[in-house]
Amino acid sequence: MAQPDEHAGPLQKTPLYAEHIALGARMVPFAGYEMPVQYADGILSEHNWTRTHAGLFDVSHMGQAILQGRDHAATARALEALIPADILNLAEGRQRYSQLTAEDGGIIDDLMVTRPAGEANDGRLLLVVNAARKEVDFAHIAARLPSSVRLDVVEDRALIALQGPEAAMVMERHCPDALGLGFMEAAVLLVDDFPMQVSRSGYTGEDGFEISVPALEAPLLWARLMAEPEVRAIGLGARDSLRLEAGLCLYGHDINLSTSPIEAALAWSIQKRRRLDGGFPGAVRIQRELTEGTQRTRVGLRIEGRQPAREGAEIAAASAVIGVVTSGGFAPSLNAPIAMGYVPPAYAAPGTALEVLVRGKALPASVVALPFMPTRYHRKS
Template sequence: MADTTSETDLKQTPLHARHASLGARLVPFAGYQMPVQYEGILAEHTWTRGNAGLFDVSHMGQAFLAGPDHATTAAALEKLVPGDIAGLKPGRIRYTLLLNDAGGILDDLMVTRSADPSDDGRLYLVVNAANKDADYAVIRAALPPDISLAVAEDRALIAIQGPKAAEVMARHCEKCGDLSFMAASSAEFDGIDCHIGRSGYTGEDGFEISVAADRAVAVWDALVAEDEVKPVGLGARDSLRLEASLCLHGHDIDAGTTPVAADLLFAISKRRREEGGFPGAQKILAEMESGPAEKRVGLSLEGRAPAREGAEIMHDGKTVGRVTSGGFAPTVGAPIAMGYVAADLAATGTELDLMVRGRALKAKVVDMPFVPQRYYRKPK
């Protein structure tokens, strides 16, 4: 979870003092000093699955892409991503991918169209912390003169995740109950102006709250005070997203990985498949037609020993892939992993060996996600 940034160069989020006062173990991550755990990864993971976990994700990049109208702004972004941004409805969020000319994934990101008609030329972007400066440079380099990118350095981002998140949020934000999964709105949290989206990175129902940095502590304190809520660090965030089979950029996806190999075809909208016009479209569409050389798969291991990132995946004594994320899954009660294998070995039930410290661990390909995703969708 840590990086090699010098302690003196590390940034702090607006909630840093709260993490320290709660006794968090702080580590370098993506250039920030971040809490990896408070009372322990297992306890925090289990609490989030049954109650509501509170995460400081203010290290993520927040920015606004703005133009004269939605069509113009969307067209500019569609030159860089394969998602249907033009067709994104007001107040909706879309997961998409920032691609290079070879079809590789420079980053994955969330794009929100404002629900306010007076603000309809603006898109709200959330990008990964480790990539944000590079992402902003790629986006700016591709923008026409009538589109601007404004980085929101003065905002914090807080996530509350878990089956009790909605009932907790309802006590502080009247609008939250109206939001379905992947919907967002400007809203007041205890009278504090926020931008709130119903999404997250755990597979659970939950919300992400973007708020001015100087009001972040008030929001955090109000949520921590709720009986159903406990703060959760990066360690459990990682084990939760692994159980939900969600990719981590720089590990499960990177600039050398195509969306087809990564099993992220849902991020390529139907219209974009038909029209193309995004970076690497020729290669990606060809892979969709003929199949990729390798595919991301879920792996279930026998026994209790986990296989970590970098472990070789073997079949009949030959290396056929590598693990990109792995660990013990508390909800599953067993070790799990994700990795890439040759496409002809990606079928569910295929038996493989994972090499851990010179020992072959028995594993098989299983369907993902490992734990059912519990996102909230309004009844029709």
């Protein structure tokens, strides 16, 4: 699991802090906030509940912002100067995952970009960035925008994620229109008669929804969702084990300023037009890596036995160190330890036998295809 941070200065609280305390959450410092790492039932129970029912997550520490230009084309081009995704052709009511890239092709942060539905001439794009990077991200973006486009940081909204195979059943009672959304679609919908930004997305590998809600209304929505028998509150611990099973990157661990999107096996997030045309920071390196390959690549590892390998453990082949684990832990859904890390491409094929060095002991491991668990996103046919 990602470790709690050492944050200088007073910790912030999300609009749902009192709800976490009332539920008996164990609170830890994380990205400058006091956040629930687990509740009374524990991480294992919370993980399994989300895989079988519906888990409710407070992700209000994430950074929300609005890019505003005179029209969609102007705003899209301004953002495309900072990220490698095709935003110009992003359809209304759709989301796209991308990365803020540095001039050398490293990753400043990963983020979600949404083009609001039904407002073709509005010129807005909605951004969600990682909590630990939001101050860096917003300063980086604001300093590089043309004068015709502005960045408005959203300070008065919470963000709630409802994830799991019964999430849609629960949402239907509070927002029937949400069931019309497919994976990575978003719209402003009435949730219990309040207009809220709803997307069908999340970071667990399960079907689910993320709801951007005014901060003052967040406790009421949380309470109403928690009243449903299918729903339990889930903390950061299970959020981390769920995203690891889904093979999803965690910034500061699997991706950072030293990794490129191609090394991180995120080439799928760069659409054809951007691959060909470039025009984003780090394009020279990224285009070269797309053509010529990389010296290392992110892979999944299944480790024999019961002992997990944590971040920083060395990966070896024939007793020679070839890479390092960037995320690792015990996968409750697989009842086995798993990890992600970087190795040379010659060792990246599924089935390749490797070793992971844990406390001086070499644990047998094998490369497996990501994700570790099949995803269950709701895709429209």
